[in-house]
Every structure is written in C-alpha cells, then in structure tokens.
Amino acid sequence: MNALFNNYARRPISLVEGKGTxxxxxxxxxxxxxxxxxxxxxxxxxHPSLVQTIQQQSEKIWHTSNLFESPGQVALAESLMKDNHFSHALFCNSGAEANEAAIKLARKYTGKHRIITFKNSFHGRTFGAMSATAQEKIHQGFGPLLEQFSYLPFNDIEALQETVDDSVAAIMLEVIQGEGGVHAVTEQFAQAIQDICEKNSILLIVDEVQTGIGRTGTRFAFEQTPLKPNIVSIAKGLGGGFPIAGILATAELYETFGPGSHGTTFGGNPLAVAVAQKVIELVFEQSFLDEVLEKSNYLLQKLNESxxxxxxxxxGKGLLLGIDCRKDVSEFVTKAxxxxxxxxxxxxHVLRLLPPLTVTKEEIDEAVDILKKVLLTSKSAVSTS
Structure with missing residues (x-):
C-alpha cells in the first residue's frame, strides 16, 4: 500500500524514458x-518538435487565465476548423471535460434534456460523461446518475427510429467505440443518424476523444462517414501527451455559451495550445495522414497473415485496431x-493496438512477431461472450 488511491489496476513496471515508439x-x-x-x-x-515548442513557450508564459485574450487559442481554433463546417471552439483539459461541455451546450441550446447514447460507449468518468456512458460497470456504486439518457444498441437503426421523439436534444456517439471493443459505426447507421437528426432538428454530438487528430487516417474519424456533427469533442492526441481537450461547434450554437455559462481555469493555457498547434501542423498535413493509412494497411496485412x-x-480503422481473441485477453497483455x-x-476479449502515428514498419514487424508468439502459443478458445 502507498499514498495513492487504488483506483487504477496498475502494472508492476514504471516507465521512465521514451523516444518515438x-x-x-x-x-x-x-x-x-x-x-x-x-x-x-x-x-x-x-518528439523533437514538441520538446522544442514546450521549451520555447515555457520561457515566455505558462498560464494567464481565461479572463484575458488568448491569441494562441484563436490560432489553434482556426487550425482545427480549417476546411470543415465548424465555426467556434472551446478548450479544456480532458475528454471527460469536453464531453461535459458538449452535453451542457446541447441541453442549453435546445431547451431539451434527453440525449441518446449507445451501449458499450465510453464518454468519461465525471457525472455527466459517466451518465452518457452506456456501461453498467462504469456506473456501479455511484448512486443516481444524471437523468434522461437513453441507451440503445449500437448500429441498430430500428431501435433508434423507435426511440426518437420530440423530447430528444441530441444523439451522441463514437465513430469507433474504442473502450467498448473497437466497433465502428456502419455506413447505414451513420446515414440513418444523420437523416434523423436533420429531420427532427436533433443535435449530433460525435465523441472524437480517441479517434480524432489523425488516429484513423483522417483529421477526424467522422470525415469517413455520412455524419456531419453539430458538436465534436476532442482530446487525447490533440496535445501529443500534453493535457488539452476541447469542443468544436457549428455557428448556430455560438450564442448559447455566453459569458458565465461555462468555464475552466486551466483549459487552453498558453503551454497547452502551443503544443497542440504544433501537433496540428504536423498531423494535419495530407502526406502525414496518407502515411498513417499506409501503415494501417501494412499492419492489417501483417496481422491477417499471422x-x-x-x-x-x-x-478498426487507421492506427486504432482491435484483435478479438474470443477469450479473456488479460493473460495476453501480460505475456506481451x-x-x-x-x-x-x-x-x-479484445486487444487494442494504438501505436504512435509515427510508428515505423520495422516496429510494426517486431510487434506482430511478438503478437504471433504470444497469441499462437496459447490455446484458442471459443467466445465466452
């Protein structure tokens, strides 16, 4: 026992140094x-560019509070919204905070409170984000949750059509359910959601906390679907390791978040936005995104061969892939x-592969060799799901 709470199932190693992968x-x-x-x-x-950016910004100013103008936030927002349909951004610290902001924005704008989410989703562990998460294991022990979330089966058009009525403020989903087993939205289901939202004036929230910022081979994963969200939440890869998150939203929502309606002490501080700006400059280059897709195809090929x-x-898509082993994978994680x-x-039952977007083919070869050794030396088992 040490001085920390035991809320993480920590592995018995301490990582102290890293370079690339x-x-x-x-x-x-x-x-x-x-x-x-x-x-x-x-x-x-x-990454050398991020190290240099942090060093340079740390010698200027770290924190100023959102009481003052922030040219860095404006520049980052403009970079994130270039060549898409969003018009305004808000920056915070984590994916859960971003989803809290999205939920608040949708409810305040529409004046309605009901939000549809999907089973096996994961949106965070604060009370609003936890309430949006349709996994009982996340809810256990915390008492009454935030009301008026409806949980539906993922990729079930009929269930969605039967549930939608004029009480719904928003539909909220992940394009790929990362924590929920690496399940992607189908083209048909995405189109049905988009049609329903447009027909019924329902806001669409896409949670891109894990899938955004190049992870799936495009800037945002929704760009590979018929979905056109009113709000998208982003985090994780945005700072390349430095804590920053945010939401992007369409123009009609601008007036909803006036002064005093929402806020954050540390969100969008000068250090965070400087690092995120450098990440965006590198990752949003089309040649970089093309390389992510090329490496994804290479990894898929190697896995299928092995x-x-x-x-x-x-x-999965891009460099967010899952291997469904049809049995408990905890032993495989330890052996790997x-x-x-x-x-x-x-x-x-699923191993998730999330290498850096800068992973090399040689590193992919090495990883697949280890996976082959670990997975094929254990007896296969039928699914226990």
Whole structure:
C-alpha cells in the first residue's frame, strides 16, 4: 500500500524514458509502446518538435487565465476548423471535460434534456460523461446518475427510429467505440443518424476523444462517414501527451455559451495550445495522414497473415485496431509485456493496438512477431461472450 488511491489496476513496471515508439522502464528494459498513453502520444514520446515548442513557450508564459485574450487559442481554433463546417471552439483539459461541455451546450441550446447514447460507449468518468456512458460497470456504486439518457444498441437503426421523439436534444456517439471493443459505426447507421437528426432538428454530438487528430487516417474519424456533427469533442492526441481537450461547434450554437455559462481555469493555457498547434501542423498535413493509412494497411496485412481468421477477428480503422481473441485477453497483455510489447484491452476479449502515428514498419514487424508468439502459443478458445 502507498499514498495513492487504488483506483487504477496498475502494472508492476514504471516507465521512465521514451523516444518515438520505444520506452524503457526503471530497470532499463525496452518496450514497444502500442498504447501511446491510450491514444495520447500521437507523435510518439519526446518528439523533437514538441520538446522544442514546450521549451520555447515555457520561457515566455505558462498560464494567464481565461479572463484575458488568448491569441494562441484563436490560432489553434482556426487550425482545427480549417476546411470543415465548424465555426467556434472551446478548450479544456480532458475528454471527460469536453464531453461535459458538449452535453451542457446541447441541453442549453435546445431547451431539451434527453440525449441518446449507445451501449458499450465510453464518454468519461465525471457525472455527466459517466451518465452518457452506456456501461453498467462504469456506473456501479455511484448512486443516481444524471437523468434522461437513453441507451440503445449500437448500429441498430430500428431501435433508434423507435426511440426518437420530440423530447430528444441530441444523439451522441463514437465513430469507433474504442473502450467498448473497437466497433465502428456502419455506413447505414451513420446515414440513418444523420437523416434523423436533420429531420427532427436533433443535435449530433460525435465523441472524437480517441479517434480524432489523425488516429484513423483522417483529421477526424467522422470525415469517413455520412455524419456531419453539430458538436465534436476532442482530446487525447490533440496535445501529443500534453493535457488539452476541447469542443468544436457549428455557428448556430455560438450564442448559447455566453459569458458565465461555462468555464475552466486551466483549459487552453498558453503551454497547452502551443503544443497542440504544433501537433496540428504536423498531423494535419495530407502526406502525414496518407502515411498513417499506409501503415494501417501494412499492419492489417501483417496481422491477417499471422493470425488465423477462425480464431481471431481484426477490426478498426487507421492506427486504432482491435484483435478479438474470443477469450479473456488479460493473460495476453501480460505475456506481451514480458516480450517487450505494451498493449491495452478494449473490453474483456479484445486487444487494442494504438501505436504512435509515427510508428515505423520495422516496429510494426517486431510487434506482430511478438503478437504471433504470444497469441499462437496459447490455446484458442471459443467466445465466452
């Protein structure tokens, strides 16, 4: 027992150094980091441009409060909204905060309170974001949640059509349910959501906390679907490891968040926006995004060649991939770690692969070799789901 709460199931290693995809623990052991801090270190560890940006900004000013003008926030907002349909941004510190802001904005703008979300979703652990999350294990022990969230099966058009009425303020979803098993929205379901929102004047909130900022091979994952959200939440990869998050919203919502309606002490501080601006400059280059898709295809090819399809199902987009092992994966995570590969689960049966967007093909080869060794030396089992 130590001085910390025991709310994390921590692994018994301490990572003390990192460069690119490679990290080392306090014993000097080397690992391939295919967690990226759970999709956070989009440019890998200690990227030279980010290190330089932090150093330069730290010598100027760290924090000023949102009581004052922030040219850095304005510049970052403009970079994020270039060539899309959004018009305004708000910056905060985490994905949960971003989703809280999205929920507040939707309810205040519409004057309605009911929001539809989907089973196995994950939107955060604050009370509003936890209430939006349709997973009972996240809710247990905390008493009454925020009211008027309706949880529907993901990719079920009929259930959605039967549930929508004039009490609904917004529909909220992830394009890929990262924590919920790496399940992607189908083209048909995305189109149905878009049609329903337009027909019924319902706001559409897309949670891009994990999928945004190049993770799926486009700036935002919704760009690969028929979805055209009114609000999108972003975090994780936006700061490349430095805490920053935010929402982007369309023009009609601007007046809803007037002075005093919402706020944050640390959100959008000069250090955070300087780092995020550099991340955006690098990641939003089309050549960089093309490389992400190329590496995704290469990783998928290697996985399909190495793992029998009758035992494993591989799904996802870009560099957010899941391997459904059809059995509990905790043993695989531990064995991969012993072999020098860091992984994270996505539900009980799925291994989630989240390498930095800068991962090399050589590192992919090494990771797949470890996965093959770990997964194929254990007996396959039928699904227990």
């Amino acid at each position: 490679i990290v080392k623990d306090e014993e000097g052991k080397r690992y391939l980091d295919f967690t990226s801090g759970i999709a956070v270190c989009s440019l890998g560890h200690a 793992l029998p399809e009758n035992e494993f199902a591989i799904r 770690e012993e072999e020098g590969l860091l992984l994270v689960g996505a539900g009980p």
